[in-house]
Amino acid sequence: MNQPKRIDGRRIADDQVNQVAHRVRALTDADKRPPGLAVVMVGDNPASDVYVRNKIRRCEQAGILSVEHRLSEQTTETDLLGLLGDLNQDEQIDGILVQLPLPKHLDEGRILKQISPAKDVDGFHPVNVGLLGIGDKRALVPCTPAGCVILAKEELGDLTGKHVVVVGRSNIVGKPAAQLFLAEDCSVTIVHSRSSNGAELARQADILVVAVGRPQMVDASWVKPGAVVIDVGINRISTEEGTRLVGDVDFDQVAPIAAAITPVPGGVGPMTIAGLLNNTLTAYEAREQD
Numbered sequence: 236m237n238q239p240k241r242i243d244g245r246r247i248a249d250d251q252v253n254q255v256a257h258r259v260r261a262l263t264d265a266d267k268r269p270p271g272l273a274v275v276m277v278g279d280n281p282a283s284d285v286y287v288r289n290k291i292r293r294c295e296q297a298g299i300l301s302v303e304h305r306l307s308e309q310t311t312e313t314d315l316l317g318l319l320g321d322l323n324q325d326e327q328i329d330g331i332l333v334q335l336p337l338p339k340h341l342d343e344g345r346i347l348k349q350i351s352p353a354k355d356v357d358g359f360h361p362v363n364v365g366l367l368g369i370g371d372k373r374a375l376v377p378c379t380p381a382g383c384v385i386l387a388k389e390e391l392g393d394l395t396g397k398h399v400v401v402v403g404r405s406n407i408v409g410k411p412a413a414q415l416f417l418a419e420d421c422s423v424t425i426v427h428s429r430s431s432n433g434a435e436l437a438r439q440a441d442i443l444v445v446a447v448g449r450p451q452m453v454d455a456s457w458v459k460p461g462a463v464v465i466d467v468g469i470n471r472i473s474t475e476e477g478t479r480l481v482g483d484v485d486f487d488q489v490a491p492i493a494a495a496i497t498p499v500p501g502g503v504g505p506m507t508i509a510g511l512l513n514n515t516l517t518a519y520e521a522r523e524q525d
């Protein structure tokens with residue numbers, strides 16, 4: 236089979252960031268305040284540190300005001316809830332993001348619920364989860380699955396009637412991805428660790444979205460020839476030369492049979508931040524309208 240097309244997440248994310256930048260410039264040219272994003276990080280997880288720095292850098296590129304709050308690993312729940320309460324009231328701040336994972340002593344569910352749903356640019360608050368579930372366009376939707384939908388549309392155009400199989404059922408990616416593809420009039424199947432026939436179901440997919448956090452788990456036996464494969468995984472593995480990043484899909488095995496596939500890195504990853512900037516601008520516009 237021909238070499239498959241690599242879906243260039245970096246280019247598509249750049250386009251998205253440029254579009255946000257253009258809209259923000261129109262606001263500031265009209266003497267309006269820029270959108271503002273607060274990024275809260277607790278502790279010093281090295282992977283989170285890289286993600287947070289990229290988020291701040293992309294905000295700057297788009298003209299979005301970013302405010303970083305770096306808290307010590309020992310921060311108490313009371314202090315973190317207090318900071319989020321203050322950010323909820325802050326007129327300059329339209330979006331609040333608490334980088335996950337949090338240290339073990341903090342109750343993630345309780346903390347995410349403290350963020351005002353109007354400023355919940357991660358789309359993790361139960362109000363936004365519910366709005367997405369009922370197909371309400373006012374939902375702020377999780378950034379990574381929103382990026383997956385954009386990549387699939389770039390590749391295929393209208394997605395009506397496509398069969399999407401989502402592998403993984405996390406609250407951050409799998410479940411919201413299923414909802415978002417349903418909203419695009421796709422048929423959606425979710426495969427998870429307790430599915431008895433995961434590979435067989437996955438082979439029915441026109442679009443296969445994989446978000447399991449297990450390096451190279453999905454091999455060619457999971458993929459229908461000609462499918463579009465979207466790999467959400469970012470895993471660091473050891474090799475003879477050192478370490479390298481790989482996805483949840485075995486790229487070398489799957490690429491020859493897929494119609495198109497996202498590489499790791501440079502596929503879904505950059506789209507997550509583009510989604511965050513989009514959500515921050517959406518939250519700004521909704522707050523300014525109120």
Ligand code: GUN
Binds near residue numbers: 334335336357378379
């Ligand atoms: N950690 C890994 N992915 C995400 C994400 O999308 N948002 C936040 N806040 N933390 C994360």
